Amino acid sequence: xxxxxxxxxxxxxxxxxxxxxxxxxxxxxxxxxxxxxxxxxxxxxxxxxxxxxxxxxxxxxxxxxxxxxxxxxxxxxxxxxxxxxxxxxxxxxxxxxxxxxxxxxxxxxxxxxxxxxxxxxxxxxxxxxxxxxxxxxxxxxxxxxxxxxxxxxxxxxxxxxxxxxxxxxxxxxxxxxxxxxxxxxxxxxxxxxxxxxxxxxxxxxxxxxxxxxxxxxxxxxxxxxxxxxxxxxxxxxxxxx
Amino acid sequence: xxxxxxxxxxxxxxxxxxxxxxxxxxxxxxxxxxxxxxxxxxxxxxxxxxxxxxxxxxxxxxxxxxxxxxxxxxxxxxxxxxxxxxxxxxxxxxxxxxxxxxxxxxxxxxxxxxxxxxxxxxxxxxxxxxxxxxxxxxxxxxxxxxxxxxxxxxxxxxxxxxxxxxxxxxxxxxxxxxxxxxxxxxxxxxxxxxxxxxxxxxxxxxxxxxxxxxxxxxxxxxxxxxxxxxxxxxxxxxxxxxxxxxxxxxxxxxxxxxxxxxxxxxxxxxxxxxxxxxxxxxxxxxxxxxxxxxxxxxxxxxxxxxxxxxxxxxxxxx
Numbered sequence: 001x002x003x004x005x006x007x008x009x010x011x012x013x014x015x016x017x018x019x020x021x022x023x024x025x026x027x028x029x030x031x032x033x034x035x036x037x038x039x040x041x042x043x044x045x046x047x048x049x050x051x052x053x054x055x056x057x058x059x060x061x062x063x064x065x066x067x068x069x070x071x072x073x074x075x076x077x078x079x080x081x082x083x084x085x086x087x088x089x090x091x092x093x094x095x096x097x098x099x100x101x102x103x104x105x106x107x108x109x110x111x112x113x114x115x116x117x118x119x120x121x122x123x124x125x126x127x128x129x130x131x132x133x134x135x136x137x138x139x140x141x142x143x144x145x146x147x148x149x150x151x152x153x154x155x156x157x158x159x160x161x162x163x164x165x166x167x168x169x170x171x172x173x174x175x176x177x178x179x180x181x182x183x184x185x186x187x188x189x190x191x192x193x194x195x196x197x198x199x200x201x202x203x204x205x206x207x208x209x210x211x212x213x214x215x216x217x218x219x220x221x222x223x224x225x226x227x228x229x230x231x232x233x234x235x236x237x238x239x240x241x
Numbered sequence: 242x243x244x245x246x247x248x249x250x251x252x253x254x255x256x257x258x259x260x261x262x263x264x265x266x267x268x269x270x271x272x273x274x275x276x277x278x279x280x281x282x283x284x285x286x287x288x289x290x291x292x293x294x295x296x297x298x299x300x301x302x303x304x305x306x307x308x309x310x311x312x313x314x315x316x317x318x319x320x321x322x323x324x325x326x327x328x329x330x331x332x333x334x335x336x337x338x339x340x341x342x343x344x345x346x347x348x349x350x351x352x353x354x355x356x357x358x359x360x361x362x363x364x365x366x367x368x369x370x371x372x373x374x375x376x377x378x379x380x381x382x383x384x385x386x387x388x389x390x391x392x393x394x395x396x397x398x399x400x401x402x403x404x405x406x407x408x409x410x411x412x413x414x415x416x417x418x419x420x421x422x423x424x425x426x427x428x429x430x431x432x433x434x435x436x437x438x439x440x441x442x443x444x445x446x447x448x449x450x451x452x453x454x455x456x457x458x459x460x461x462x463x464x465x466x467x468x469x470x471x472x473x474x475x476x477x478x479x480x481x482x483x484x485x486x487x488x489x490x491x492x493x494x495x496x497x498x499x500x501x502x503x504x505x506x507x508x509x510x511x512x513x514x515x516x517x518x519x520x521x522x523x524x525x526x527x528x529x530x531x532x533x534x535x536x537x538x539x540x541x542x543x544x545x546x547x548x549x550x551x552x553x554x555x556x557x558x559x
């Protein structure tokens with residue numbers, strides 16, 4: 001029921017891909033309502049096409065778990081023109097199943113204030129939590145919540161831990177946390193209820209860069225354990241000193 | 242040299258038309274809540290559409306001019322004054338060095354814009370001068386203006402005229418007494434009971450006190466779902482009307498998060514976002530359903546008027 005009925009507008013897209021307007025300036029392509037690596041790859045491929053598109057009137061696009069929303073200027077294009085232009089792109093993606101993911105590594109100093117709790121909760125040692133967390137490969141399903149925050153999929157259930165009962169008022173930028181079966185990194189200092197297991201020296205969202213986000217939707221992420229000295233070294237470097 | 246803030250007002254921020262292209266990383270667009278008032282103010286001064294101005298909210302600031310500048314005040318009527326005398330809105334006004342602009346009683350609307358010819362000397366951040374307060378990003382040091390802040394002009398006034406005997410035809414700006422906001426069906430309209438859908442389009446909603454640049458909370462009889470279901474997060478935008486499980490709608494505004502997981506029952510037509518932005522706590526609104534085609538033709542009509550206005554004003558500065 002969550003997925004709206006596709007409106008026809010006289011054009012149908014192949015492979016049961018849905019589409020619907022979000023107001024008068026956005027078109028949403030929908031790839032069903034199940035999160036999967038395959039759906040993520042298709043959304044990523046549409047995004048890559050749009051990035052290199054010469055179609056007039058495109059403002060920006062926002063990929064999510066199973067949708068990609070394309071913002072357009074209705075003075076320069078129309079819903080139907082946009083839909084026609086999307087048809088060949090969507091068809092190509094169906095034929096080209098292979099998709100090579102961009103791999104990125106995030107160094108983590110596993111010193112988080114909740115590491116002991118996460119270990120205790122799951123009946124593991126702290127070292128085992130670190131090993132399990134850093135062995136996994138995580139898919140960036142989307143970015144949102146705050147600038148640069150990745151929604152990561154693929155965490156091992158053995159280290160799943162519920163959120164804190166009382167959220168912390170301040171979680172430092174770079175904190176790596178667990179909330180239920182999710183893991184993620186806080187790009188900026190905010191209040192938050194995640195269990196913090198470590199910190200990365202990298203800036204996930206760097207305002208001084210033209211492309212400020214370290215991660216893109218569709219990337220494949222690994223966490224790499226580092227020592228305190230390496231943390232300080234990398235932190236100094238990433239702050240540009 | 243430029244202006245000095247003597248009193249901050251309720252929420253006084255630097256805004257242009259917003260920061261686009263980064264929503265896919267979770268960065269909100271921000272920008273003027275009433276982008277139409279901002280654009281008209283810029284047109285009156287011969288500025289580009291996107292020039293940054295000062296957005297004043299309900300209780301405006303008091304601003305001292307250290308240097309003369311041509312300005313235009315647009316949007317809400319918050320009783321602006323210049324050295325104690327009424328300051329006419331919707332027209333160019335040359336403010337002399339040593340003058341004081343302040344605001345009084347709120348007459349119509351919630352947000353007034355002080356536009357400056359040539360703009361403010363504030364660096365762009367990620368392509369925009371808009372302030373995203375919650376993220377402490379952009380605008381003036383990532384925050385609202387405070388007492389003592391000194392913001393420079395990008396250019397000093399070079400014109401010959403000190404008096405302007407024309408003003409913009411105010412019928413171009415929406416009548417702020419209108420309480421009907423035009424909307425299109427939202428992607429998840431079907432998630433609601435028939436009665437819920439009907440009541441959405443016929444209820445009167447009150448904007449709650451708990452409303453800000455991120456979103457307006459609306460109160461009325463709660464809207465009933467057919468079936469409660471969690472949705473996967475997907476993009477939401479300025480004017481998306483989300484309904485959380487308690488049935489009380491929230492309209493997302495300029496600082497809205499880029500994605501959301503609540504059903505979107507309707508989407509405010511772009512043409513009426515400025516009108517909605519001028520509504521505030523305790524104001525009553527209702528929604529009128531229009532089609533996508535109607536929404537587009539309204540925008541095209543407005544654009545044509547805009548072009549006419551722009552060329553008429555260009556002649557004034559020749």
